[in-house]
Amino acid sequence: MLASKSWRAGHTNAHWPLDSQTRIFALQLLNIGEITPVTRIKNLLGTLFGAVFAIASGDAAAYVFNMPKGVTDISRQVYGLHMMIFWISVVACIAVFAVMIYSIFMHRKDKGAVASTFHESTTVEVIWTTLPMLVLIAVAVPATATLLALEDTRNADLNIQVTGFQWKWRYTYLDEGIEFFSTLDAEHNKIRQVRSGLDPASVEHYLMEVDNPIVVPINQKIRFLITSNDVIHNWWVPALGWKQDAVPGFINDGWTELSEPGTYRGKCAELCGKDHGFMPIVLIAKTEADYATWVDEQKASAAAEANSADRVWDMADLMSKGEQVYNTSCAGCHQVSGAGLPGVFPAIAGSAFAMGDPSAHIDVVFNGATGTAMQAFGAQLSDVDLAAVITYERNAFGNDAGDMVQPATIKALR
Amino acid sequence: MSTATAAHDDHHDHGAPAGLMRWVYTTNHKDIGTLYLWFSFVMFMIGGSFAMVIRAELFMPGMQVVDPQFFNSMTTMHGLLMVFGAIMPAMVGLANWQIPLMIGAPDMALPRMNNWSFWILPFAGTMLLSTMFMEGGGPAFGWTFYAPLSTTFAPDSTDFFIFAIHMLGFSSIMGSINVIATVLNMRAPGMTLMKMPLFVWTWLITAFLLIAVMPVLAGAVTMMLTDRNFGTSFFSAAGGGDPVMFQHVFWFFGHPEVYIMILPAFGVVSQIIPTFARKPLFGYASMVYATASIAFLSFIVWAHHMFTVGMPVAGELYFMYATVMIAVPTAVKVFNWAATMWRGSMTFEPPMLWALAFVFLFTLGGFTGLMMGVAPSDMQYHDTYFIVAHFHYVLVTGALFGIIAAVYYWLPKWTGYYPDDRLSKLHFWWSAISVNVLFFPQHFLGLAGMPRRIPDYSLQFADWNMVSSIGGFAFGLGQVFFFFIIVKTIRGGEKATDECWEDAQGLEWTIASPAPYHTFVTPPEIK
Ligand SMILES: [Cu+2]
Numbered sequence: 020m021l022a023s024k025s026w027r028a029g030h031t032n033a034h035w036p037l038d039s040q041t042r043i044f045a046l047q048l049l050n051i052g053e054i055t056p057v058t059r060i061k062n063l064l065g066t067l068f069g070a071v072f073a074i075a076s077g078d079a080a081a082y083v084f085n086m087p088k089g090v091t092d093i094s095r096q097v098y099g100l101h102m103m104i105f106w107i108s109v110v111a112c113i114a115v116f117a118v119m120i121y122s123i124f125m126h127r128k129d130k131g132a133v134a135s136t137f138h139e140s141t142t143v144e145v146i147w148t149t150l151p152m153l154v155l156i157a158v159a160v161p162a163t164a165t166l167l168a169l170e171d172t173r174n175a176d177l178n179i180q181v182t183g184f185q186w187k188w189r190y191t192y193l194d195e196g197i198e199f200f201s202t203l204d205a206e207h208n209k210i211r212q213v214r215s216g217l218d219p220a221s222v223e224h225y226l227m228e229v230d231n232p233i234v235v236p237i238n239q240k241i242r243f244l245i246t247s248n249d250v251i252h253n254w255w256v257p258a259l260g261w262k263q264d265a266v267p268g269f270i271n272d273g274w275t276e277l278s279e280p281g282t283y284r285g286k287c288a289e290l291c292g293k294d295h296g297f298m299p300i301v302l303i304a305k306t307e308a309d310y311a312t313w314v315d316e317q318k319a320s321a322a323a324e325a326n327s328a329d330r331v332w333d334m335a336d337l338m339s340k341g342e343q344v345y346n347t348s349c350a351g352c353h354q355v356s357g358a359g360l361p362g363v364f365p366a367i368a369g370s371a372f373a374m375g376d377p378s379a380h381i382d383v384v385f386n387g388a389t390g391t392a393m394q395a396f397g398a399q400l401s402d403v404d405l406a407a408v409i410t411y412e413r414n415a416f417g418n419d420a421g422d423m424v425q426p427a428t429i430k431a432l433r
Numbered sequence: 434m435s436t437a438t439a440a441h442d443d444h445h446d447h448g449a450p451a452g453l454m455r456w457v458y459t460t461n462h463k464d465i466g467t468l469y470l471w472f473s474f475v476m477f478m479i480g481g482s483f484a485m486v487i488r489a490e491l492f493m494p495g496m497q498v499v500d501p502q503f504f505n506s507m508t509t510m511h512g513l514l515m516v517f518g519a520i521m522p523a524m525v526g527l528a529n530w531q532i533p534l535m536i537g538a539p540d541m542a543l544p545r546m547n548n549w550s551f552w553i554l555p556f557a558g559t560m561l562l563s564t565m566f567m568e569g570g571g572p573a574f575g576w577t578f579y580a581p582l583s584t585t586f587a588p589d590s591t592d593f594f595i596f597a598i599h600m601l602g603f604s605s606i607m608g609s610i611n612v613i614a615t616v617l618n619m620r621a622p623g624m625t626l627m628k629m630p631l632f633v634w635t636w637l638i639t640a641f642l643l644i645a646v647m648p649v650l651a652g653a654v655t656m657m658l659t660d661r662n663f664g665t666s667f668f669s670a671a672g673g674g675d676p677v678m679f680q681h682v683f684w685f686f687g688h689p690e691v692y693i694m695i696l697p698a699f700g701v702v703s704q705i706i707p708t709f710a711r712k713p714l715f716g717y718a719s720m721v722y723a724t725a726s727i728a729f730l731s732f733i734v735w736a737h738h739m740f741t742v743g744m745p746v747a748g749e750l751y752f753m754y755a756t757v758m759i760a761v762p763t764a765v766k767v768f769n770w771a772a773t774m775w776r777g778s779m780t781f782e783p784p785m786l787w788a789l790a791f792v793f794l795f796t797l798g799g800f801t802g803l804m805m806g807v808a809p810s811d812m813q814y815h816d817t818y819f820i821v822a823h824f825h826y827v828l829v830t831g832a833l834f835g836i837i838a839a840v841y842y843w844l845p846k847w848t849g850y851y852p853d854d855r856l857s858k859l860h861f862w863w864s865a866i867s868v869n870v871l872f873f874p875q876h877f878l879g880l881a882g883m884p885r886r887i888p889d890y891s892l893q894f895a896d897w898n899m900v901s902s903i904g905g906f907a908f909g910l911g912q913v914f915f916f917f918i919i920v921k922t923i924r925g926g927e928k929a930t931d932e933c934w935e936d937a938q939g940l941e942w943t944i945a946s947p948a949p950y951h952t953f954v955t956p957p958e959i960k
Contacts, residue, residue, distance in 0.1 A: 083881035083893050086813055101810045108800035111764075115771055115796060122774040123789070127781075128711070134778040138713040143772070144765070151764045155757045158807060163750060165809040170746040185586075211496055211889050219494040219892060226891050250582040251676060253741060253816060257882045261812040264742045266677060267581065268670020271743035288741075288816040288884045290575045292582060293502045296887030360502065362569025362588050392586050 087257055090283065091275050094260025096165045104158060111154075169261055172274045175242030179233070183245075183252030183265035183287065185392060186294035186351050189399070190233045193244070197317045200399065202347050203297050204228040211297060212355075227284040230347070232301035236310035237277045245271045248394060250292060256285035256302050264289055277304040292392070293360075294351050328402035328426040334410070337423055341411025344404045349412075352392060357416030364392070368416035377413070377424060384409055385432060397433075402426040448950045457552075460544035462529045463847075463948065468551050469526030470840075474916070476518030476558060481909050483511040488905035491898050496889050504888035505573035506565065512576025516694070517601045518558055520828065523836045524697040525550075525608045528636050531843060532612060534941040534948065535630045537621030537957045542614035550607035557600035564590035564597075575886060577687065580668035580679040584660045591661065595654045602647045609640035609647075616640075621940070623959030627721070630939055631714065634721050635700030638728045642689045642696075645732070650686040653679065677742055684735035692731045694828060695795075696724060698835025699766060702788045705842050706770055708937045709785035710777030716769040723762035723769075730759045740811045749808050756806035760799070767796055782934065783857035787838035790865050791831060798826025801876070816886075819879025825872045837864075837915070844922055845929035849947030852922045860918055864911045870904030 088098045126132045180191040187202040203211075207228055210217040219225040235241050245254050247265040254273075255262030262285075263273045285300040305313060332340075346355060349367075353359050357368030367373045373380060384405060387395035396405060406426040413420035449455055449464065459465060486507045490498045499507065529547065533540055541547050565571035569588025572578065583591060616637045620629070629637075656667040656679075666672020668679045707714045714720065736742075737756040740749055770792050779785070801823040805811045814820060845851050874897035879885075883894045890898065929946040944952050 083897060084877045086880040087882070097809050097813055100807060101804070101813065104804045104807055104810065108803065112796065112800060115767060116793065118771045119774060119789075119792065122771070122777065123779065126710075126775065126777050126779055128778045129780070132776070132778045134711040135776045136712065137776075138715050138717070138773075140716075144716055144719050147768045148761060148765055151761050155760060159754060159757065162753065162807045162809055166749060166753070167746065169809055169812065170749070213496040213500045215496070217495075224891065225494060226889060250586055251579055255816075255884070257813065262741050262815060266670075266743060269675075269677070269743065285882070286884050286887075290505070290579070290582065290886045292586060293505065293573070295505070296501065296884075296889050360569070362567070363502070390585055 089258045089260045090277060090279060090281065091259055093165070093169050093275070094258060096168065097260040100158075100162055100165055103161070107154060107158065111151075169273075172242050172272045174240060175274060176239040177236070177241045178244060179235070179241060180244045180246070181233075181254050181265065183247040183249075183254070183291065183298075184394060184399070185249050185292050186287070186298040187348075188233075188252075188254070188287075188298065188300060189248075190231075192314075195314050195317075197314065197321070199231045199317070200348075201229045201231045201233060201300070203299060204230055205346065208297070208346075224284060226297065227286070227299045227301065229299055229301045232282075232303045234303045234305060234310065234313050235277065236307045237280055237304050238307065240274060240276045242272055242274045245273065249392065251289050252287050252291045252298070253289035254285075254300065255288040256283050256300055258283040258285075259302075262288050280304050280306055280309070297351075324401050324403065328430050331425060331427070332403070332406065332423070334414075334423055337407045337410040338414060340403065341407035341409075342415065344400065344408040345411050345415070348396065348400065348404075349408065357412075357418075367412050368418065370418075373412050374418050374420040377409070377420075377422060380409055380413065381405075381424060381429070381432070385429070397429075402429040402433075405429045458548070460540070460548050461950065462533050462541045462544070462547065463950065465541075465547050465551050466526045466528075466530030467847075469522050469529060469554075472551070472554055472558070473519045473521075473523035473526060476514050476522070477912070478916075479562070480511050480514030480519055481912060483507045483514070484905065485909050487511060488902040490888055491890070492902040493899060494890060494892055494895050499888070501888045502570060502573055505575075505886065506571045508886050509572045509575055509578075510561075510565065513561065513572070514558075515828070516576060516690070517598075518554075518561075520694045520832050520836070521605065522554060524636075524639070524694070524832075525605075527632075527697065527701070527836070527839050527843075528608075528612055530847065531839075531941065532615055532633055532636060533619070534846075534944070534952060535633050535939055536616065536619065536624055537940045537953045537959070538615060538619035539951065539953050539956075541611050542619055543611045546607050547611055550604045550611065553600050553604040553607075557597045557604065560593055560600070561597040564593050567593070577680075577683060578657075579683070580657065580660070580676050584657050584668055587661075592658065595658050598654045599651055602651045605643050606647050609643040612636055612640040613644075621953070621956040621959055627718065628959065630700075631703035631717070631720055631724075632697065632700035635696040635703075635724055638724050639693050639696045642693050642728055642731065646686040646689045646693075649682060650690075653682045653686065656682070677739075680739050680742060681736065684738045685732075687738065688735040689728070689731045691824075691827070692727060694832045695835075696728070698791065698832045698839075699724065701835045701839040701842070702770065702791050704939070705784050705788040705838055706773050706792075708842075708934050709782060709788075710774050710779050711936055712773060712777040713938075714769070715772035715775075716765075719765060720769055723765045726762045727759060730755065730762070734759065737806055737808075737811070740808045741815050753806060753808040757803060760803045760806075763799055767792065767799070780935075782841075783852065783854070783861055784838050784842035784934075786858070786861045786865075787834050787841060790861070791834040791838060794826055794830030794834070794868075798823055798831055801826065814879065816884055817879035818875040818883045818885055821885045822872050822875035822879060825875070829872070830868055840919070842934075843941070844919070845933045846941055846944075846946050846948055848923050849929055850922050850926035851929050851933075852918055853926060856914075856918050856921070860911060860914055863914070864908060867904050867907035867911060871901055871908050872904070874898075874901045874904075 086098055086101055088095055178193040180193055182189040187200050189198065189200050191198045206222055207226055209215060210219055210222065211226065243254070245263050245265045246269065247267040249267060252265040253262050254265055259275045261273055263271050281304050283302045287295060287298040352364040353367050357366060359366035383393065385395065385397035387393050403426045406424045406429050409424045412418065413422060456464065456468060486499060490504055529541065567590040569590055571590055572594045574583040574587060616633055659665040660667050660669060666674040668674050668676050670676065703714055703720060734752060734756045736744060736748065736752045801819065805814050805820065805823060841852060841857060878894055878897050881893065883890055931944065931946050932942045933946060940957060943957065
């Protein structure tokens with residue numbers, strides 16, 4: 020397993036629990052097996068003991084206790100402010116608690132304490148009103164400086180638009196003409212299904228892995244233009260030191276400049292509906308040369324994808340491609356089984372609409388249904404993906420329309 | 434002749450009427466107070482059971498118990514029930530019982546409206562809960578119900594949620610009008626405003642806050658209603674509206690709302706500490722001014738809940754400065770409580786234990802609040818478990834502990850019996866320890882990057898979530914135990930004296946225990 024200090028670099032599961040051999044979940048505990056509740060509790064006690072030991076030995080980094088320092092100048096400033104107010108609070112707490120604890124032990128009736136009668140002192144009141152005020156002013160000065168720096172998005176070298184969707188992110192490289200969606204990794208998605216019986220510890224970075232990470236170059240000021248297509252989301256990579264709401268119809272911005280190549284992970288931080296917990300962010304910082312290579316690859320694969328729309332596809336290919344697209348883009352709402360969620364997301368399985376007139380079916384997927392969670396996928400998926408997923412819906416889950424939709428049909432709509 | 438006199442006398446000191454209709458028709462402040470308190474306890478248990486579902490799902494990584502949509506509806510309903518069903522009605526219940534007793538009034542000023550403001554609640558609560566059984570499930574957009582998740586993207590049951598919020602708002606407004614009318618008009622002769630007990634003062638200020646902000650909440654849900662059903666676009670950018678405006682309107686209500694829940698608890702603690710320190714409250718006048726300034730400041734800081742929403746930087750700076758200012762009057766209150774204890778002659782009966790726990794733990798919640806007021810750091814804290822820890826410290830170990838302290842403090846006056854000392858202390862220590870096991874680790878989780886309102890999480894968060902869940906189950910169990918203590922006290926126990934607590938000051942301790950059905954029919958004279 021990984022070294023115990025590395026979780027911070029990108030939230031690995033390295034510290035869980037003390038010994039990686041004993042990563043046990045009550046999931047297994049609920050099933051039968053060698054793991055009894057007693058072992059589980061013992062394990063937890065071991066972890067707690069380990070935590071205390073880790074603090075004592077100055078190895079607290081191996082445990083989840085504090086905000087990460089992050090990897091940018093801003094994130095380090097934010098961390099510094101956080102620690103500053105934290106210590107001010109600790110000192111103030113100790114002072115007040117000491118007074119109270121002292122009276123609790125010394126001024127008690129069973130020790131024969133006799134109550135005095137004083138109950139007012141303007142001098143004291145004035146002192147303890149002004150004192151906190153001075154401390155607060157002292158905090159406000161560096162806080163103002165950090166906030167101004169954090170919000171200063173001028174003079175960016177690279178602009179990337181980030182758009183939140185229920186429940187995925189779209190990254191549009193405004194200067195390079197690259198655009199793609201980023202969704203929870205398929206394997207993780209299987210594990211996180213209710214009572215899937217799969218072990219979250221069987222993958223690295225559980226729930227913090229995506230199919231297409233956002234890639235950025237180091238040593239450039241990158242400006243993120245953040246917005247949403249449906250409800251409010253929030254784009255948050257803790258290592259950058261900030262988060263920003265993605266509001267439909269409005270564009271917010273934020274910036275970062277990284278100095279080290281690396282992988283940084285985060286999550287959507289604003290409740291955005293059913294799968295809010297399942298729209299992670301993976302940001303990879305590359306050297307300028309590696310980044311240029313990546314850009315070229317992206318452009319080449321986009322061109323290849325566009326070409327494949329011109330050939331005629333057969334049923335088997337459309338169905339297998341369609342299943343893949345459906346599971347990434349549609350199953351979040353309509354469910355893997357096609358059953359939907361009554362009252363919220365209509366069923367596709369057995370739906371007369373889905374098996375009916377192909378052009379109506381294409382229309383709702385391509386243009387969405389205004390004012391509902393059903394998005395316009397025409398702007399999100401390629402011709403091939405759309406043709407495949409519609410064909411899949413017409414012929415999967417026991418549906419028997421029997422017909423196919425060709426990529427060329429979709430291409431003609433654009 | 435003598436018969437007639439007897440009948441006449443009867444009429445004057447009659448006790449409570451018998452039967453169920455006593456409770457339906459009652460205009461007696463004590464009966465209504467009792468109704469409010471029991472209602473809030475029922476809601477507290479239901480809201481608590483939802484919290485148990487949340488903690489069960491979060492016990493370990495992976496999805497074992499509920500599906501994500503239902504999980505969201507659990508967090509939403511837990512928040513709504515605790516805020517609108519448990520804490521607020523419990524505070525109104527305390528006000529009903531105690532304000533007339535503490536100012537020497539025979540009843541509340543508007544007894545019939547009092548009946549009505551209570552009886553709206555069970556209907557509103559039932560309507561809110563019934564949404565859980567409707568197609569599409571109950572509200573699942575968080576207790577803050579941000580648009581457009583709660584408008585365009587919410588199930589039909591949301592319209593019932595809106596109606597329930599309207600009814601809860603009516604009830605609160607009527608309750609507050611009653612408190613204001615009572616306090617301003619019905620004080621015993623000689624009781625000037627600056628002689629009023631602090632609980633009465635904090636409630637008077639709370640009532641003004643309620644009247645000011647409940648209509649704003651009503652406005653927010655009404656705009657939601659028309660956006661959802663009548664084609665308006667208040668909160669939809671597509672029609673020229675603004676989803677962020679929803680948050681401004683909501684928090685203009687929501688921020689004072691958190692003080693509505695905590696100010697009466699401040700009042701309770703300011704009654705209890707002097708009693709058990711056997712020493713007058715330090716800085717009475719400054720306590721009143723501090724409460725009033727907190728109330729005033731609560732109106733001008735709302736957008737500190739929205740630092741990441743994309744405000745202009747000038748707005749962020751203003752809301753940061755205004756927010757950290759609230760620390761000043763709050764600190765003054767804590768200093769005053771500490772100074773009241775200083776060189777007192779303290780004993781530690783159950784009400785005092787809860788009040789002390791309140792001061793210690795609320796202070797912790799206050800400090801995390803200060804941390805979050807600093808806008809750049811809040812860019813990291815916002816919407817993580819750090820804020821979940823913060824507001825549970827101020828609302829559970831703050832508002833709720835204040836309510837429990839009040840119940841232990843006044844229960845002998847209400848029932849005529851002292852709660853069993855050993856059981857009450859067990860309840861206290863069990864709760865005080867488990868509540869910290871429950872909420873303290875959530876600070877770590879939030880700082881380390883766990884967002885709130887997620888049903889499943891990455892493995893580095895596993896350990897603390899399990900600790901927190903264990904604390905949660907223990908704390909929940911402790912409150913079921915509280916129920917038995919209350920029932921046991923109502924049924925009997927050590928008889929309470931009229932004074933109840935040694936040398937306790939205040940009019941409520943001058944009447945018999947249990948308090949007769951009618952009190953202060955002739956007003957007492959205050960020197
Ligand atoms: Cu989201």
